[in-house]
Amino acid sequence: MAARQTSDIIIIGGGIVGSALAYFLTSSDDGKKVTVIDRAFEQLKGSTGNAPGFVGQFNESEVLTRLAIDSVKEYLKIPGGLDPVGGLEIATSDAGLEKLNWRQTTAKERGLEARIVSAKEAAELAPDLVKPNHVAALHFPGDGTADGAVIAAFYQSEARAQGAELLEADVTKIHRDDGRVTGVATSAGFIEAQTVILATGIWAQTLADFDIPVPVIPVAHPYMFGEHHEPKPYKSPFVRYPEHQVYTRDHGTFFGLGSYNHKPQAEKPKETAFGNWLEEFDSMLDRALKLIPEKTNLTPREKYNGIFSMTPDNMPLVGEIPAAKGLYMAAAVWITHAAGSVKFLTQMLRGETVDAVVRKALDPTRFQGQDLKSLERESLHCYNSIYTTHESS
Numbered sequence: 001m002a003a004r005q006t007s008d009i010i011i012i013g014g015g016i017v018g019s020a021l022a023y024f025l026t027s028s029d030d031g032k033k034v035t036v037i038d039r040a041f042e043q044l045k046g047s048t049g050n051a052p053g054f055v056g057q058f059n060e061s062e063v064l065t066r067l068a069i070d071s072v073k074e075y076l077k078i079p080g081g082l083d084p085v086g087g088l089e090i091a092t093s094d095a096g097l098e099k100l101n102w103r104q105t106t107a108k109e110r111g112l113e114a115r116i117v118s119a120k121e122a123a124e125l126a127p128d129l130v131k132p133n134h135v136a137a138l139h140f141p142g143d144g145t146a147d148g149a150v151i152a153a154f155y156q157s158e159a160r161a162q163g164a165e166l167l168e169a170d171v172t173k174i175h176r177d178d179g180r181v182t183g184v185a186t187s188a189g190f191i192e193a194q195t196v197i198l199a200t201g202i203w204a205q206t207l208a209d210f211d212i213p214v215p216v217i218p219v220a221h222p223y224m225f226g227e228h229h230e231p232k233p234y235k236s237p238f239v240r241y242p243e244h245q246v247y248t249r250d251h252g253t254f255f256g257l258g259s260y261n262h263k264p265q266a267e268k269p270k271e272t273a274f275g276n277w278l279e280e281f282d283s284m285l286d287r288a289l290k291l292i293p294e295k296t297n298l299t300p301r302e303k304y305n306g307i308f309s310m311t312p313d314n315m316p317l318v319g320e321i322p323a324a325k326g327l328y329m330a331a332a333v334w335i336t337h338a339a340g341s342v343k344f345l346t347q348m349l350r351g352e353t354v355d356a357v358v359r360k361a362l363d364p365t366r367f368q369g370q371d372l373k374s375l376e377r378e379s380l381h382c383y384n385s386i387y388t389t390h391e392s393s
C-alpha cells in the first residue's frame with residue numbers, strides 16, 4: 001500500500017483558473033497545503049492553451065466588468081502576460097453605432113476609458129484589420145491581449161515556490177462522507193482533503209455528480225491563423241465587429257480571426273479542448289474575411305475548433321457547492337475574468353466577507369430546480385449573443 005497522501009486543499013485543473021487560484025491561496029502563510037492536480041502541466045490540454053486571449057474589460061454585466069478590471073491589474077504584473085494594445089469595436093450601421101454609444105456611456109460610468117472615434121481614425125489605429133468606410137468605432141485604450149499559457153505557467157511556478165504541490169494525475173471521483181468532502185480518487189491513488197475545488201473548465205460536468213444541475217456546456221468555436229508576416233512597426237488594438245460576430249487581432253507575426261456567426265454546436269470534450277473542424281465554419285470564415293482590408297490578404301494557414309464553456313446566463317459558476325461541505329467550483333471563467341474571479345474565491349475559502357452582489361451573480365447553485373436539458377438549450381442560445389451578457393437580478 002502506498003503511503004496515505006493528504007492535502008488541506010485540492011484544486012482539480014491546472015488551466016489559468018486552477019493555477020491562479022493556487023497562486024492566490026498560497027500567497028498568505030496560513031500553513032495550508034495546496035495541491036493542484038492536472039493530467040498535464042507542461043502542455044495544457046484545456047481551453048487556456050488555445051485561446052487567442054482578447055481581454056475586453058467592459059461587459060454589460062457590471063460584475064464581470066469589475067472582475068475584468070481586477071484581472072487586468074494582475075496580468076500586467078506578469079512578464080509577457082498582457083499586452084495593453086487596446087480594443088476597438090466597429091459599427092458598420094447606425095444601429096450598431098447606437099449600441100456603441102450606450103456601451104461608451106456605461107463604460108465611462110464604470111470608470112473605464114472609452115471613446116467614440118471616426119471610421120477614419122479606427123482604420124488608422126488598426127490599418128490591417130479595419131477598412132476606413134464603416135460608420136464609427138468605440139476605442140478602449142486600456143484593453144489588451146493576454147497569453148493564457150504564459151499566465152498559467154507563471155502562476156504555477158509562483159505557487160510551487162510558495163509551497164503548492166503540482167501533481168500530474170487523472171481525477172476520477174470526488175469522495176464525500178456524511179455531508180462533507182473527504183478527498184479525491186486519482187490515477188496516482190487516493191488523496192485526502194477537507195477542501196476540493198473543481199477548476200476543470202469544459203470537463204466540469206464529468207466529476208459533478210452533485211444534486212444540482214451544473215450547466216457548464218462545452219461548445220465548438222472556430223478560430224484561424226493567417227500566413228506569417230514581418231512584424232509591423234506599430235501595434236494594433238484587437239478589433240471586434242459585434243454586428244457580424246467577428247473578432248480579429250495581430251499575433252505579431254500573423255493575424256488571427258474568429259467568429260460566433262454560426263449555429264451553436266454542443267461538444268463532448270475528449271482528451272483536449274480541440275474538436276473537429278465543421279464544414280459550415282469554412283463559409284462563415286469566408287464571409288468574415290470580407291470585413292478585412294484586401295491589402296492585408298488574410299487567408300487561413302491554420303484553422304481549428306477550440307472548445308470553451310457556455311452557461312445559460314453567460315456568467316461563470318464560482319463559489320460553494322452545498323452538496324458537501326468543503327466543495328467549491330470555478331468553471332466557465334474566461335481568461336478576461338480569471339484572476340479577479342479566483343481572488344474572490346480565495347476570500348470565500350478563507351472565510352472572509354465577500355461582496356454579496358458578486359457572490360449572487362456567480363453562485364453555482366443559481367440554476368437549482370431547473371432541468372439540465374433546458375439549461376443546455378439556453379446556453380447554446382446564448383452563444384450567438386455572446387456580445388450581450390445578461391446578469392440575473
Ligand SMILES: Cc1cc2nc3c(=O)[nH]c(=O)nc-3n(C[C@H](O)[C@H](O)[C@H](O)COP(=O)(O)OP(=O)(O)OC[C@H]3O[C@@H](n4cnc5c(N)ncnc54)[C@H](O)[C@@H]3O)c2cc1C
Nearest residue numbers: 013015016017046047048051054171201306333334335336
Ligand atoms: C478558441 C477559443 C477562444 C477563446 N477566446 C477567448 C478570449 O478571446 N478571451 C477570453 O477571455 N477567453 C477566451 N476563451 C475562453 C478561455 O480560454 C477559457 O474560458 C479559460 O481558458 C478557461 O480556463 P480554465 O482554467 O477554467 O479551463 P482549462 O484551461 O480548460 O483547464 C482545465 C484543466 O482541467 C484539467 N482537467 C479536467 N478534468 C480533469 C480531471 N478529471 N483530472 C485532472 N485534470 C483534469 C484539464 O486537463 C485542463 O488542463 C477562448 C477559448 C477558446 C477555446
Ligand SMILES: *[C@@H]1O[C@H](CO)[C@@H](O)[C@H](O)[C@H]1NC(C)=O
Nearest residue numbers: 056059064314334386387389
Ligand atoms: C461578457 O462576458 C461573457 C462571459 O465571459 C462573454 O461571453 C461575453 O463575450 C462578454 N461580453 C463582451 C462584450 O465582451
